[in-house]
Amino acid sequence: RLEAARLQNRVMLKVQDWGCGIESEHLPRLFERFYRVDKARSRRLGGTGLGLAIGARLVDLMGGELQVYSLVGQGSRFFFTLKFPVDPSTDEVDEAIDMSDVPVLLVDDNQTNLRILDEMMRSWGMKTFTADSAERALGLLKSLAVAKQPVAIVLSDVNMPQSDGYEMAKWIRSEPSISMTPIILLTSGGRQGESQLRRELNIHSQLFKPVKQSELLDSIATALGKQLVALPDGEVAGAAGEARSLKILLAEDNVVNQRLAIGLLEKYGHQVRVVTNGRDCVDVFESESFDMVLMDVQMPEMDGIEATRAIRELERNTSQRIPIIAMTAHAMSGDRDRCIDAGMDDYVAKPIRVGDLMRAVGAHVDKSQLAPSIDAGQSVNWSDAFETVGGDRELLVDLVNVFLEERAAMIGEIRSAIDADDPRELRRCAHAMKGALKHLGAQLAAQTALKLEQLGEQNLTSGALPAFDQLTHQVHQLTDELERFTNK
DSSP states (O other): OEEEEEETTEEEEEEEEEESOOOGGGGGGTTSTTOOSSHHHHHHHTOOSOHHHHHHHHHHHTTOOOEEEEETTTEEEEEEEEEEEOOTTOOOOOOOOOOTTOEEEEEOSOHHHHHHHHHHHHHTTOEEEEESSHHHHHHHHHHHHHTTOOOSEEEEESOOSSSOHHHHHHHHHHOTTTTTOOEEEEESSOOTTHHHHHHHHTOOEEEESSOOHHHHHHHHHHHHTOOBOSOOTTOSSOOGGGSOOOEEEEEOOOHHHHHHHHHHHHHTTOEEEEESSHHHHHHHHHHSOOSEEEEESSOSSSOHHHHHHHHHHHHTTSSOOOOEEEEESOOOTTHHHHHHHHTOOEEEESSOOHHHHHHHHHHTSSGGGTSOOOOTTOSOOHHHHHHHTTTOHHHHHHHHHHHHHHHHHHHHHHHHHHHTTOHHHHHHHHHHHHHHHHHTTOHHHHHHHHHHHHHHHTTOOTTHHHHHHHHHHHHHHHHHHHHHHHTO
16 A cells, blocks of 8 residues: 655655564564575565665655564555655645544643643644553544544653553564554654564654654644645744745765755755864854854864854853754764754764755744744743744743742752652653753753753763752742743
8 A cells, every 4th residue: 555645845755565464573584685484475476685674774765664563364564655746836725634633642740741742633633632651542443433533643742650661562463453543653762672662563753852742733733644735833843945046054074965955945945054073164254153053073273063062152142042053964863952952953874864954954044033032031932832832922921820839849859859869750750840841941950950851861860969959949940030031
């Protein structure tokens, strides 16, 4: 079966095929050359064990990943997703996506995150069900299936106490009545071996938090096999062709990548100034005015991470905060967080694709129109905060009030974990605080919460008190600013 979804300036094709079912122990080696599950049957039918290996390699060369989900007795499902450019001159007009009354289950132990997702899904007309743990989610899924009202898709956080998103996915796949439900996972960072785990559990996609509305809508649309040509009202990321002309500083040492990026950007009317290393990038940024920086991560003399930190330091005592978009060939699971934590605003993987680059540029063109500029001493990046809620001030006020109500309890839980010498609880509580702060655009405080989370991940609580005191001070400063915002 072939499913196609048109997403603005590209087409996504999803190809699926069914077989007789394969035991789980064979799945990790299924795409290896000359590997055959049933050698007797392969000899009888002439199979060599090369077909899937060749198919996987071809899909990989085109920028996708061939995946399989299989249950013995129920069949196998092979699938991959590819992106292709669309001729902008085409006159074909598809109907916009209709999410009305599509049932979705949202799972997150953080109430702020859960409320954001719930409001977002409702704004698209979806019918939402919510659960604050994997255990409650599974119970709800079973009861809805029994009532002949199954959900169409599950959207879940990965990092949750007791049972995480992957454990929940295992439960879902083991329950015949709900085993084929599409699952999308949201995470703040990656783990070793996740790619294979996602393949085994047939996870449709994994998105990094804070997730953009356009990115999430794309993923849900393709999971449901729906067509998408127009984003909902209020979507922050504008179409690339409608963006105003920008003066962009491009930091890239590879000549081929330079030519490609310049060609794409100038095609849409942008002016591009090129430098070949991070040190020159900082020097030119300090002497000239730009609307945006496209920053390669790996460069000689000074890399993109160091250059970004240097630029943010230059901006510290000004009202300026220029969007910086990372470009890197190392699209590993933890790279996005590393870029964001350094002060970057977005992330584009290499090889550069026109749709990904122009969508990232378009998403940061007119942030200044959504929220007040950042004055010296502000604790909140209001542009980031408004982007989280798609420019909806009423929703942002609601989220701010939730945080103000919960902040004392969240701080108290972190302190209790430190006093009890409980690194696992420290990681969980700090992770929840970090997520809430990122949604509000409080990046400095979020970085402090990240330090505490990392201590917990290293099974440590010693040395946590200085970071805890810093976080307490930052949240106190943040409280005053948030209260001023809600009283306007």
